[in-house]
Amino acid sequence: MSSPGCHRPKSSDSTKPSGKVAGIGDQSARLTRRVTQRKRLEKQMARVRPKIVFLTPPGGGTEELRELLAEHCQVVYADSLGPRDSDADYLVIPADPGNLGQTGLGDHERDVLLNSVGEALCLVTSGGKLLWGNRMFDTIDDDIKQVVLTAAQEAAVSFQGLDYDPGAEPPIIRREFEMGDNKLYELRMAPMIVEGATEFGDRAVGVLRDISHTGVVRKKLKAVEQAGARLNRFDRDAVAKMNAAQRLRLLEERVTKASKDVLDYDHFTIRLIDDHTGRLEPVISVGFTQDAIDLELYPAEEGNGTIGYVAATGKPYICHDTTTDEKYLVGASEARSSLTVPLMVGEHIIGVLDIESKEVDAFDEQDVQYVAQFSRYVAMALQTLNMLVVERSSTGASITGRFEGEIKAPLDDILRETDICSESIKDPETAAHLAKIRADVEAIRKRLKNVAAGPNTLLGVDDLSTVKADELLKGKRALVADDNDRIGSMIADVLGRRGCRVTLCKNGQEAINELEASAADGHERFDFVISDISMPDRNGYEVFSVASQIVPEEAIILMTGFGYDPHHSIVRASQEGMRNVLYKPFQAARLIDEVHKALTPRGSA
The missing domain is CATH 3.40.50.2300 (Response regulator)
Structure with missing residues (x-):
């Protein structure tokens, strides 16, 4: 509430403080208004650089925003809204309605602005009485309105119990609540501060925003997180007994299920970078043509398709139309758009995840967020499976080595005893038996060393x-x-x-x-x-x-x-x-x- 917010004026009337409002039945005024609106619309459509009016003094946090916008927009500052600014495409006003008094606006101008804000505003007492609400607040459902009034009343009561410091930022209470199916709202409440006050009064300002889209994104990311956790839930003992084909099949089944159930994607491929050759080797492909699988690709920004570009740069890439994007090579059958993200372990790129669709422009930046998060879990799963196998090898060698150390002393004792017996025994047959015992002891030692060598030996030669x-x-x-x-x-x-x-x-x-x-x-x-x-x-x-x-x-x-x-x-x-x-x-x-x-x-x- 302390930073500027950007809002598009609702209509030409709401941005004309000096204009006359036509009465009901006044056809001449209504016709004039329609002509004015049409001319304004034509002018806005023709304008290359939209006009943005900052209804706040220069300086503070607005300078950086102005620099960012100035390249593509006409940016002006204004102390008040006048006829010269009636052609503005956007208004930037303080997000905290309590600061409007600092802009030098008149009462009528404030009403216009507060009714133009794309948020529901209200002023509520600690007794629960609604003192004022803007036009958008009047239009919200009664159930939602009651939730807002109750929360604002509780906030007003709580503010009264706080110590007042005129030099400090005013306290803000934030709440989120759901109403109906997939409707999520954010309510921010702050005390209404009167000039010269020495304590917080009994009134709270409530600002209500519809953040349903944020809620949908949040739920989707949570679903991706849960799917990723399931993807990486391995039974260590079971995985250790699997061969390479079985492990990868297990991962493929899990990735395919998560892609369809959570992300709603049917065509994807995973390629990993071969440390020796540098090639991007396809390890899992679902719905891709054989020509696409057979492509020899390397991490390179040019000449290796979107997959090579992403593997080289580590940046996600959206191909909006496969027929016009020069980076796109070949992928899923009848693919018209694709999204490719890197597979990373820490800062290291180990490969890419490429998802394709039969629809043109099927992916946007929100999809990038979902798939990028999912790709981290895929990379983690691939790494975990390989580490479990390496661990099995090193653990086996370690255990065998310890076992070899434990039986070294008993074997040495056997050899000493056979040497002692050999000195006193003259019978050839008994001597042969003792020699066989010594040979068996040496064979035991040799076999233990071979087993400890793990993959670096051949057993039973x-x-x-x-x-x-x-x-x-x-x-x-x-x-x-x-x-x-x-x-x-x-x-x-x-x-x-x-x-x-x-x-x-x-x-x-x-x-x-x-x-x-x-x-x-x-x-x-x-x-x-x-x-x-x-x-x-x-x-x-x-x-x-x-x-x-x-x-x-x-x-x-x-x-x-x-x-x-x-x-x-x-x-x-x-x-x-x-x-x-x-x-x-x-x-x-x-x-x-x-x-x-x-x-x-x-x-x-």
Whole structure:
């Protein structure tokens, strides 16, 4: 109530303090008024710079507002409203009616202004008597009016009990109340201060505003917040047992439900930035065409569509019409407008959420607010799922390491006892048994270290060390890609012992080069491919995409540590036919089983 408010004059009569009001039946005056209104309307429509009159002295908080408006509007100050200002498009008056006396306006001018304010004003005593109300107050429903009068009466009583300080800002009581369906009102009440007063009187000024739109926005944001909370409500143990495809499917189901139920959107896509390649990889797409999903996009302000622009700038973008916006590329089928917002974790952009509509200009700034809030919950959910998987890996290694430390002393005791026994025992058979005990102790230690290594090892390799060549694998050409030298070598060794001819690649690009070379004329193609999904240059999905053009899709196996799939390669490859996945650390026997499955045609016994 202490800052200026902007209100459009209701009619030409209400802005003409010196004009005569036509009486009922005075057709000449009525005709003159209509002509004047028409001319004014034509003049307003033709004006490029609307005129704004500040009915308040220059200075204070109005200077900054004037500077902001001056570029597009004609701004003038006036001590009072006169004929020269009758063509104003907007009036800016003090929001606190109690300050009107400082403007130098006459009684008639004050009445005109108070009736032009787009708010219901009233003056009420502590006894509940309505002393005055402006024109808008007279038009409100009786039920609403009674609520206002009761609240203003209570405010007037409470003001009387306060200490009066003429140099301090007057107290303000603010209330909100709902009436009917989706109607929300704000009531502000302040004491009426008489010049020279030494205490607050028994009168309160009430200002009523319809803030139903604010209420609708508030409810929508609350619904988005609740949907976001549900989106991030994970059962840690259940998620830890899920593979990458199951985790992403869970998230997709939740995002889809929230988008439809809360935001009323049916077509959206989520793309995440691949840390290694910099590409925006599609991880969830609902209602988008395959051409849109296949687009190779990067965070860039130009040449990468609205999605690349938002990923590069971190700024939301509204495409009002896909047929005229040069930034728009291709998205949902028959899309005519779109809204794209960044997915952020803190200050870091991890991707984008793109929503599209079949209607032109379907999104506005209010939608930006809703979707931006929702996107924060989506980013949080993606981050949480990945963190749970990483936590599972590190926790498993930590527990195994502690277990290894706990049994170290008993194992050392066993070895000491076998050494003591060996010194006094001459029987060869007993000595052989003691040697076997020592070998078993060392095997236990080795296996514990392998388990503690988590995704960085292959389990049960020793159990298969004496197995002879496998007839199904004998002579088969295999490509193994993993940037972890230890795992790659162990897999190559296991396969090589069974008769495979293995080509070992240390990164994704090297694997792709080998695959493309094998497809050239005169070269022998690979029979099956095993690739890690998280490599520093090209991810598992990219290797799968190239390999699937050279070998059958079922002959491709992807690997990941504890189900960790930062690029969602497993999900995307599964959608395109890949059916074999190994989650590190896995048993060497499981590797052989998966290779057998990859080389066995579907339907075969």
